[in-house]
Amino acid sequence: MIDEKTLAGLSWPEAPKILVEPPGPKSREILKKQADWESSAVSYSRGMPMAIARGKGATIEDADGNIYIDMFGGAGVMAVGHAHPEVLEAAHRQIDKATHTLDIPSETREELVETLRGLLPAELSRIFFGGPTGSDAVEQALKLAKWNTGRNGIIAFEGGYHGMTGASLALTTDSGHRDGVGQLVPDVHFVPYDYTYRQPFGCPDTESDLYAAAWLDRVLSDSHSGISKPAAVIIEAIQGEGGSIVPNPRFLRNIREITRRHDVLLICDEIQCGLGRTGKMFAFEYSGIVPDIVTMSKALGGVGFPISAIAYRESLNTWPAGKTIGTFRGNMVAFAAGNAALKFMVREEIPARAAALGEKVLSGLKEIEKKSSIVGEARGIGLMMGIEMVKDKKTKEPAPEYAKKVRSYAHRKGVMIEVGGHHNNVARLLPPLVIPEELALKGVAIIGEVIEQIEREAT
Ligand SMILES: Cc1ncc(COP(=O)(O)O)c(C=O)c1O
Numbered sequence: 001m002i003d004e005k006t007l008a009g010l011s012w013p014e015a016p017k018i019l020v021e022p023p024g025p026k027s028r029e030i031l032k033k034q035a036d037w038e039s040s041a042v043s044y045s046r047g048m049p050m051a052i053a054r055g056k057g058a059t060i061e062d063a064d065g066n067i068y069i070d071m072f073g074g075a076g077v078m079a080v081g082h083a084h085p086e087v088l089e090a091a092h093r094q095i096d097k098a099t100h101t102l103d104i105p106s107e108t109r110e111e112l113v114e115t116l117r118g119l120l121p122a123e124l125s126r127i128f129f130g131g132p133t134g135s136d137a138v139e140q141a142l143k144l145a146k147w148n149t150g151r152n153g154i155i156a157f158e159g160g161y162h163g164m165t166g167a168s169l170a171l172t173t174d175s176g177h178r179d180g181v182g183q184l185v186p187d188v189h190f191v192p193y194d195y196t197y198r199q200p201f202g203c204p205d206t207e208s209d210l211y212a213a214a215w216l217d218r219v220l221s222d223s224h225s226g227i228s229k230p231a232a233v234i235i236e237a238i239q240g241e242g243g244s245i246v247p248n249p250r251f252l253r254n255i256r257e258i259t260r261r262h263d264v265l266l267i268c269d270e271i272q273c274g275l276g277r278t279g280k281m282f283a284f285e286y287s288g289i290v291p292d293i294v295t296m297s298k299a300l301g302g303v304g305f306p307i308s309a310i311a312y313r314e315s316l317n318t319w320p321a322g323k324t325i326g327t328f329r330g331n332m333v334a335f336a337a338g339n340a341a342l343k344f345m346v347r348e349e350i351p352a353r354a355a356a357l358g359e360k361v362l363s364g365l366k367e368i369e370k371k372s373s374i375v376g377e378a379r380g381i382g383l384m385m386g387i388e389m390v391k392d393k394k395t396k397e398p399a400p401e402y403a404k405k406v407r408s409y410a411h412r413k414g415v416m417i418e419v420g421g422h423h424n425n426v427a428r429l430l431p432p433l434v435i436p437e438e439l440a441l442k443g444v445a446i447i448g449e450v451i452e453q454i455e456r457e458a459t
Helices: 004-010 025-037 085-095 107-119 134-149 166-171 205-221 249-261 283-287 332-347 350-371 400-412 437-458
Strands: 052-056 059-062 067-070 126-128 154-157 188-191 232-235 265-269 293-296 309-312 375-381 384-389 418-420 426-429
Touching: 004 437, 067 437, 085 332, 107 126, 107 309, 107 332, 134 166, 134 232, 134 265, 134 293, 134 309, 154 166, 154 205, 188 205, 205 249, 232 249, 249 265, 249 283, 332 350, 350 375, 350 384, 350 437, 384 400, 400 418, 400 426, 400 437
Parallel strands: 154 188, 154 232, 232 265, 265 293
Antiparallel strands: 052 059, 059 067, 126 309, 293 309, 375 384, 384 426, 418 426
């Protein structure tokens, strides 16, 4: 396993180093151009106003020379960190040879396929590259499920996030994304996830997963539920945008058993929680299940090259040639970079390190939770964490404004995080898995200071 000294060399150890309060003058100049010229839909640079100059490992330098601890990791893309030397070398080598080949094979492409097949359960033996983004992978997974079952419906979970394109948006629950953009793809239904902190069942928290799974069983069993037998159930083994929600591992086991019993396909969306993020190569491994289809993206491109894939069972491999096509399904640089990143992760046991460091980070966040009257719950697994902000611990009234403040105050002090959650009240952490322990704990300490400040301001 990689040692801390080597990891420290992958980032700028002086982070955070704030020379001028962000956004500094150079960043402001660039931000203004963006505001004047780009779409009003631009979002991340509103929560973290800065212009990025370069990145290294788990650190980012802005245009004014400020250095941040990156605890957002490009929305979970940067598993091996910015500018990872091995990954860059593989990308540089490839870029001089060939970059775009549609789905015509090459050694580079098949090397990545071979690596992926070695990491996935043996049952998921078929790989398909369906387009560059995570949403593309979700679209292809749905299409495959519908094609094979001849059915139309999909069941997804409350709090789920699966993308922004037609069908993937229809599975995404956040009304901020869904509302006002016209008719979404029909025959999509939602059932409760195992979200213990806000479970609606009134049962002991240790049983909320059983009640949530029973709900799905009821919907599929009752011919009067109003939901015809669907093609598939899609689930994030750990919910990401929904607020870093870690269900009881028994939940997914039960979902697997129920879908099998009802002859419905199970899709695990591992776009965010997969590829080492949670401490296992795939988050569904915590439950010991094998889904029928898995979606992957984000970390799959090594250092952010766009690529996505699905893996599925041989029995589903019934598509005739050309049934689903597309131009950008063969980015050779992404294949080379992704393969180098996965090889590095396996060789250096990065998922196991993420699990171990994640425990330390979580225990720091739990300390903050204990001391603070505005942290409802700190939770997470591996390096996928959330801090659910509330107005009052007893009533659990969501405090989205506090979560936003955590993001902006932390940014000013040189720590980058994001906001998500059912009520947009969860400060979310997705640092590169190579973040040095010292930087990770420094980041936690700064988040703790920021939360104390917000609490003082509130009282
Ligand atoms: C679980 C999950 N599925 C799908 C997506 C969509 O991926 P993309 O933004 O690349 O389309 C995301 C993005 O955050 C995600 O977290």
